[in-house]
Amino acid sequence: xxxxxxxxxxxxxxxxxxxxxxxxxxxxxxxxxxxxxxxxxxxxxxxxxxxxxxxxxxxxxxxxxxxxxxxxxxxxxxxxxxxxxxxxxxxxxxxxxxxxxxxxxxxxxxxxxxxxxxxxxxxxxxxxx
Numbered sequence: 092x093x094x095x096x097x098x099x100x101x102x103x104x105x106x107x108x109x110x111x112x113x114x115x116x117x118x119x120x121x122x123x124x125x126x127x128x129x130x131x132x133x134x135x136x137x138x139x140x141x142x143x144x145x146x147x148x149x150x151x152x153x154x155x156x157x158x159x160x161x162x163x164x165x166x167x168x169x170x171x172x173x174x175x176x177x178x179x180x181x182x183x184x185x186x187x188x189x190x191x192x193x194x195x196x197x198x199x200x201x202x203x204x205x206x207x208x209x210x211x212x213x214x215x216x217x218x219x220x
Contacts, residue, residue, distance in 0.1 A: 102170075102182035103193040107201045110169045116142055116207055126167040129159075129192075131181040132199070136173060140209040140217025142202060150177045153184055168192040173199050173219060 105113070113126040130141050131150040141147065146163045150172070158164075168185060170192055172178040178194035185192035195202070199219045203209055211217035 102179070102186045104179075104196050105169065105193050106196055107205045107207060110171065110195045110202075111205070111207055113167070113169050114142075114144070116144070126169045127163045129163055129168045129170045129181070130199075131170055131172050131177050136220045138212040139220035140199070140203075140211050142171070142199075143208050143210050145171070150181045153181055159190075169195060171195040171198055171202065175201075 110116075110128065114128040116128070128142050128145040130137055130145045130147050131153060132141075132147075133149050133151070134147075137147045137149075146160050148157065148160060148163070159168075168182075168190055170178040170182045170185065171194070172181070175194060175196050175198045178198060182192040182194040197204075199209070203219050209217040209219065
């Protein structure tokens with residue numbers, strides 16, 4: 092059985108507010124979708140700052156064929172990067188593999204701009220690199 096759910100449509104796009112609602116971040120109302128926020132930035136960017144409870148899988152690893160981390164398998168994915176370019180490519184790859192994935196318009200830049208939480212690798216206040 093595949094860890095991905097089939098969806099022949101291309102990936103959708105969501106705002107950071109919609110992403111926060113789907114993944115239970117900030118003051119957003121949880122939509123009950125139980126989606127995972129998948130951060131596809133490089134390790135140095137992730138370590139500087141990411142959303143709490145986000146799951147990390149760099150686009151470079153995903154493009155090379157890496158599978159999803161266990162906590163992201165068989166769940167809807169909300170894919171984020173710094174500005175929205177890499178997350179769009181990652182969401183396309185994931186949808187092609189059968190995952191339910193959308194990408195976040197404006198990425199972590201808009202996430203921070205919306206006042207949503209960011210932590211560093213140690214759990215302290217993070218920044219977007």
